[in-house]
């Protein structure tokens with residue numbers, strides 16, 4: 001059956017079976033094809049999914065804003081929903097829709113407000129100090145007597161962000177940096193690898209304790225085909241698939257049971273503490289439970305709902321932040337001049353405040369924050385998302401395009417069922433917004449007084465699509481930013497990072513954007529040198 005989007009131009013499909021999905025999801029480095037397509041076709045073009053299904057790729061600002069603001073018409077895609085349901089359940093904030101979503105977000109938004117986030121820097125600082133100690137220990141162990149060593153920092157950073165989301169968001173101590181095993185940590189790590197590697201055929205379960213081993217993290221061809229097939233599954237078939245006795249599904253089931261149990265305990269502890277009059281905890285779950293108690297009955301979350309937000313926050317908050325910090329260190333490791341300038345700004349602030357870099361002080365650092373914005377622009381943790389059109393509608397464009405018949409169009413009709421790719425990374429590189437040097441990493445662009453946030457921009461931060469926008473905006477963007485500021489400031493003040501000249505590291509898509517070597521193993525070897533105090 002022909003569809004109105006058939007007339008939208010796009011690159012020729014290399015395969016009926018895979019469509020463009022191998023090029024889009026599994027290129028040698030992320031964006032190898034996508035950014036060229038964008039250059040050629042602009043802010044909206046047509047791609048093919050598995051079995052040549054139409055997939056409308058959108059990075060046009062007006063179109064994206066329209067799609068993201070109307071969550072009733074543009075729902076999270078069937079595939080995304082199926083995966084969230086398997087991983088967490090139907091109460092997860094990612095899964096719920098409409099009034100339930102609004103009610104749950106209201107209670108959660110309160111917990112993620114600036115006043116709660118302001119309390120987090122000391123928590124992040126303790127974690128960052130532990131990272132620094134680990135790096136120092138590795139430098140001390142290095143065979144050469146120099147002040148530096150080649151260290152794969154990837155897993156240390158990931159443990160740090162697991163600890164960060166544990167202590168900052170859900171009030172749980174993973175002690176991942178101390179290589180401690182924790183029930184929730186083990187289980188969480190297993191499913192993340194199960195999902196990221198090869199969700200449906202994984203023969204290995206990884207234990208958190210051995211997470212320093214490297215592993216392949218990108219999606220395989222069967223995953224992509226599976227993703228294409230999921231929309232054709234009905235609920236019964238999906239549930240049947242979920243009960244298959246493969247290791248990956250075992251890990252998923254095990255994790256759901258474990259995290260439900262631990263989450264229930266965490267909430268009980270919070271309630272108990274509140275009953276005893278303890279209201280001084282700083283983690284966001286504390287604020288959530290407190291807010292929920294005082295909310296009126298119709299606005300409350302049930303216990304079952306509250307429980308599913310705990311694994312939701314863990315899944316959303318660890319890899320995204322861990323990878324972004326790693327990718328930020330790559331940029332610093334490539335450019336010592338920039339690194340030195342940021343270090344100078346940080347050192348001045350550090351001495352002015354006697355080493356107490358508060359939330360407001362960190363917010364005031366111009367170059368450091370320009371750098372973070374540029375990292376979030378070019379390395380968005382989730383470089384794309386999906387939506388499914390729930391009812392026929394017309395998407396406006398900020399720039400008209402020519403359709404396949406040569407007619408100029410400034411809007412695109414779409415039918416129910418149409419799959420849309422939300423091109424976050426592509427939007428962040430639009431030359432119409434960011435200028436002719438949009439592809440270049442240049443933090444100074446944010447320092448120009450003439451730099452304007454684009455008029456069609458959306459989203460909570462700096463006109464970037466990185467945290468998306470509309471009612472489903474990333475709830476954790478301020479949490480993430482504060483964590484980056486604190487962790488990176490501690491590390492930059494103490495160490496100099498260098499990316500080796502022949503480094504094979506590149507950016508790949510493994511649900512989130514991650515650094516990987518030529519064998520698709522996650523990792524980031526950097527030369528780390530201890531600086532004089």
Ligand code: HEM
Nearest residue numbers: 093094316317320321381382385467468472474475476480
């Ligand atoms: C650099 C770090 C991060 C990036 C790039 C990021 C990006 C995103 C994006 C793109 C979405 C929307 C997904 C979609 O609807 O398709 C999202 C949603 C979400 N994020 Fe983040 N995120 C980050 C960090 C965090 C952190 C630290 C937390 C929590 C501690 C968090 C919690 C969430 C939650 C709960 C949602 C679901 C919101 C909803 O559907 O209402 N994120 N994030």
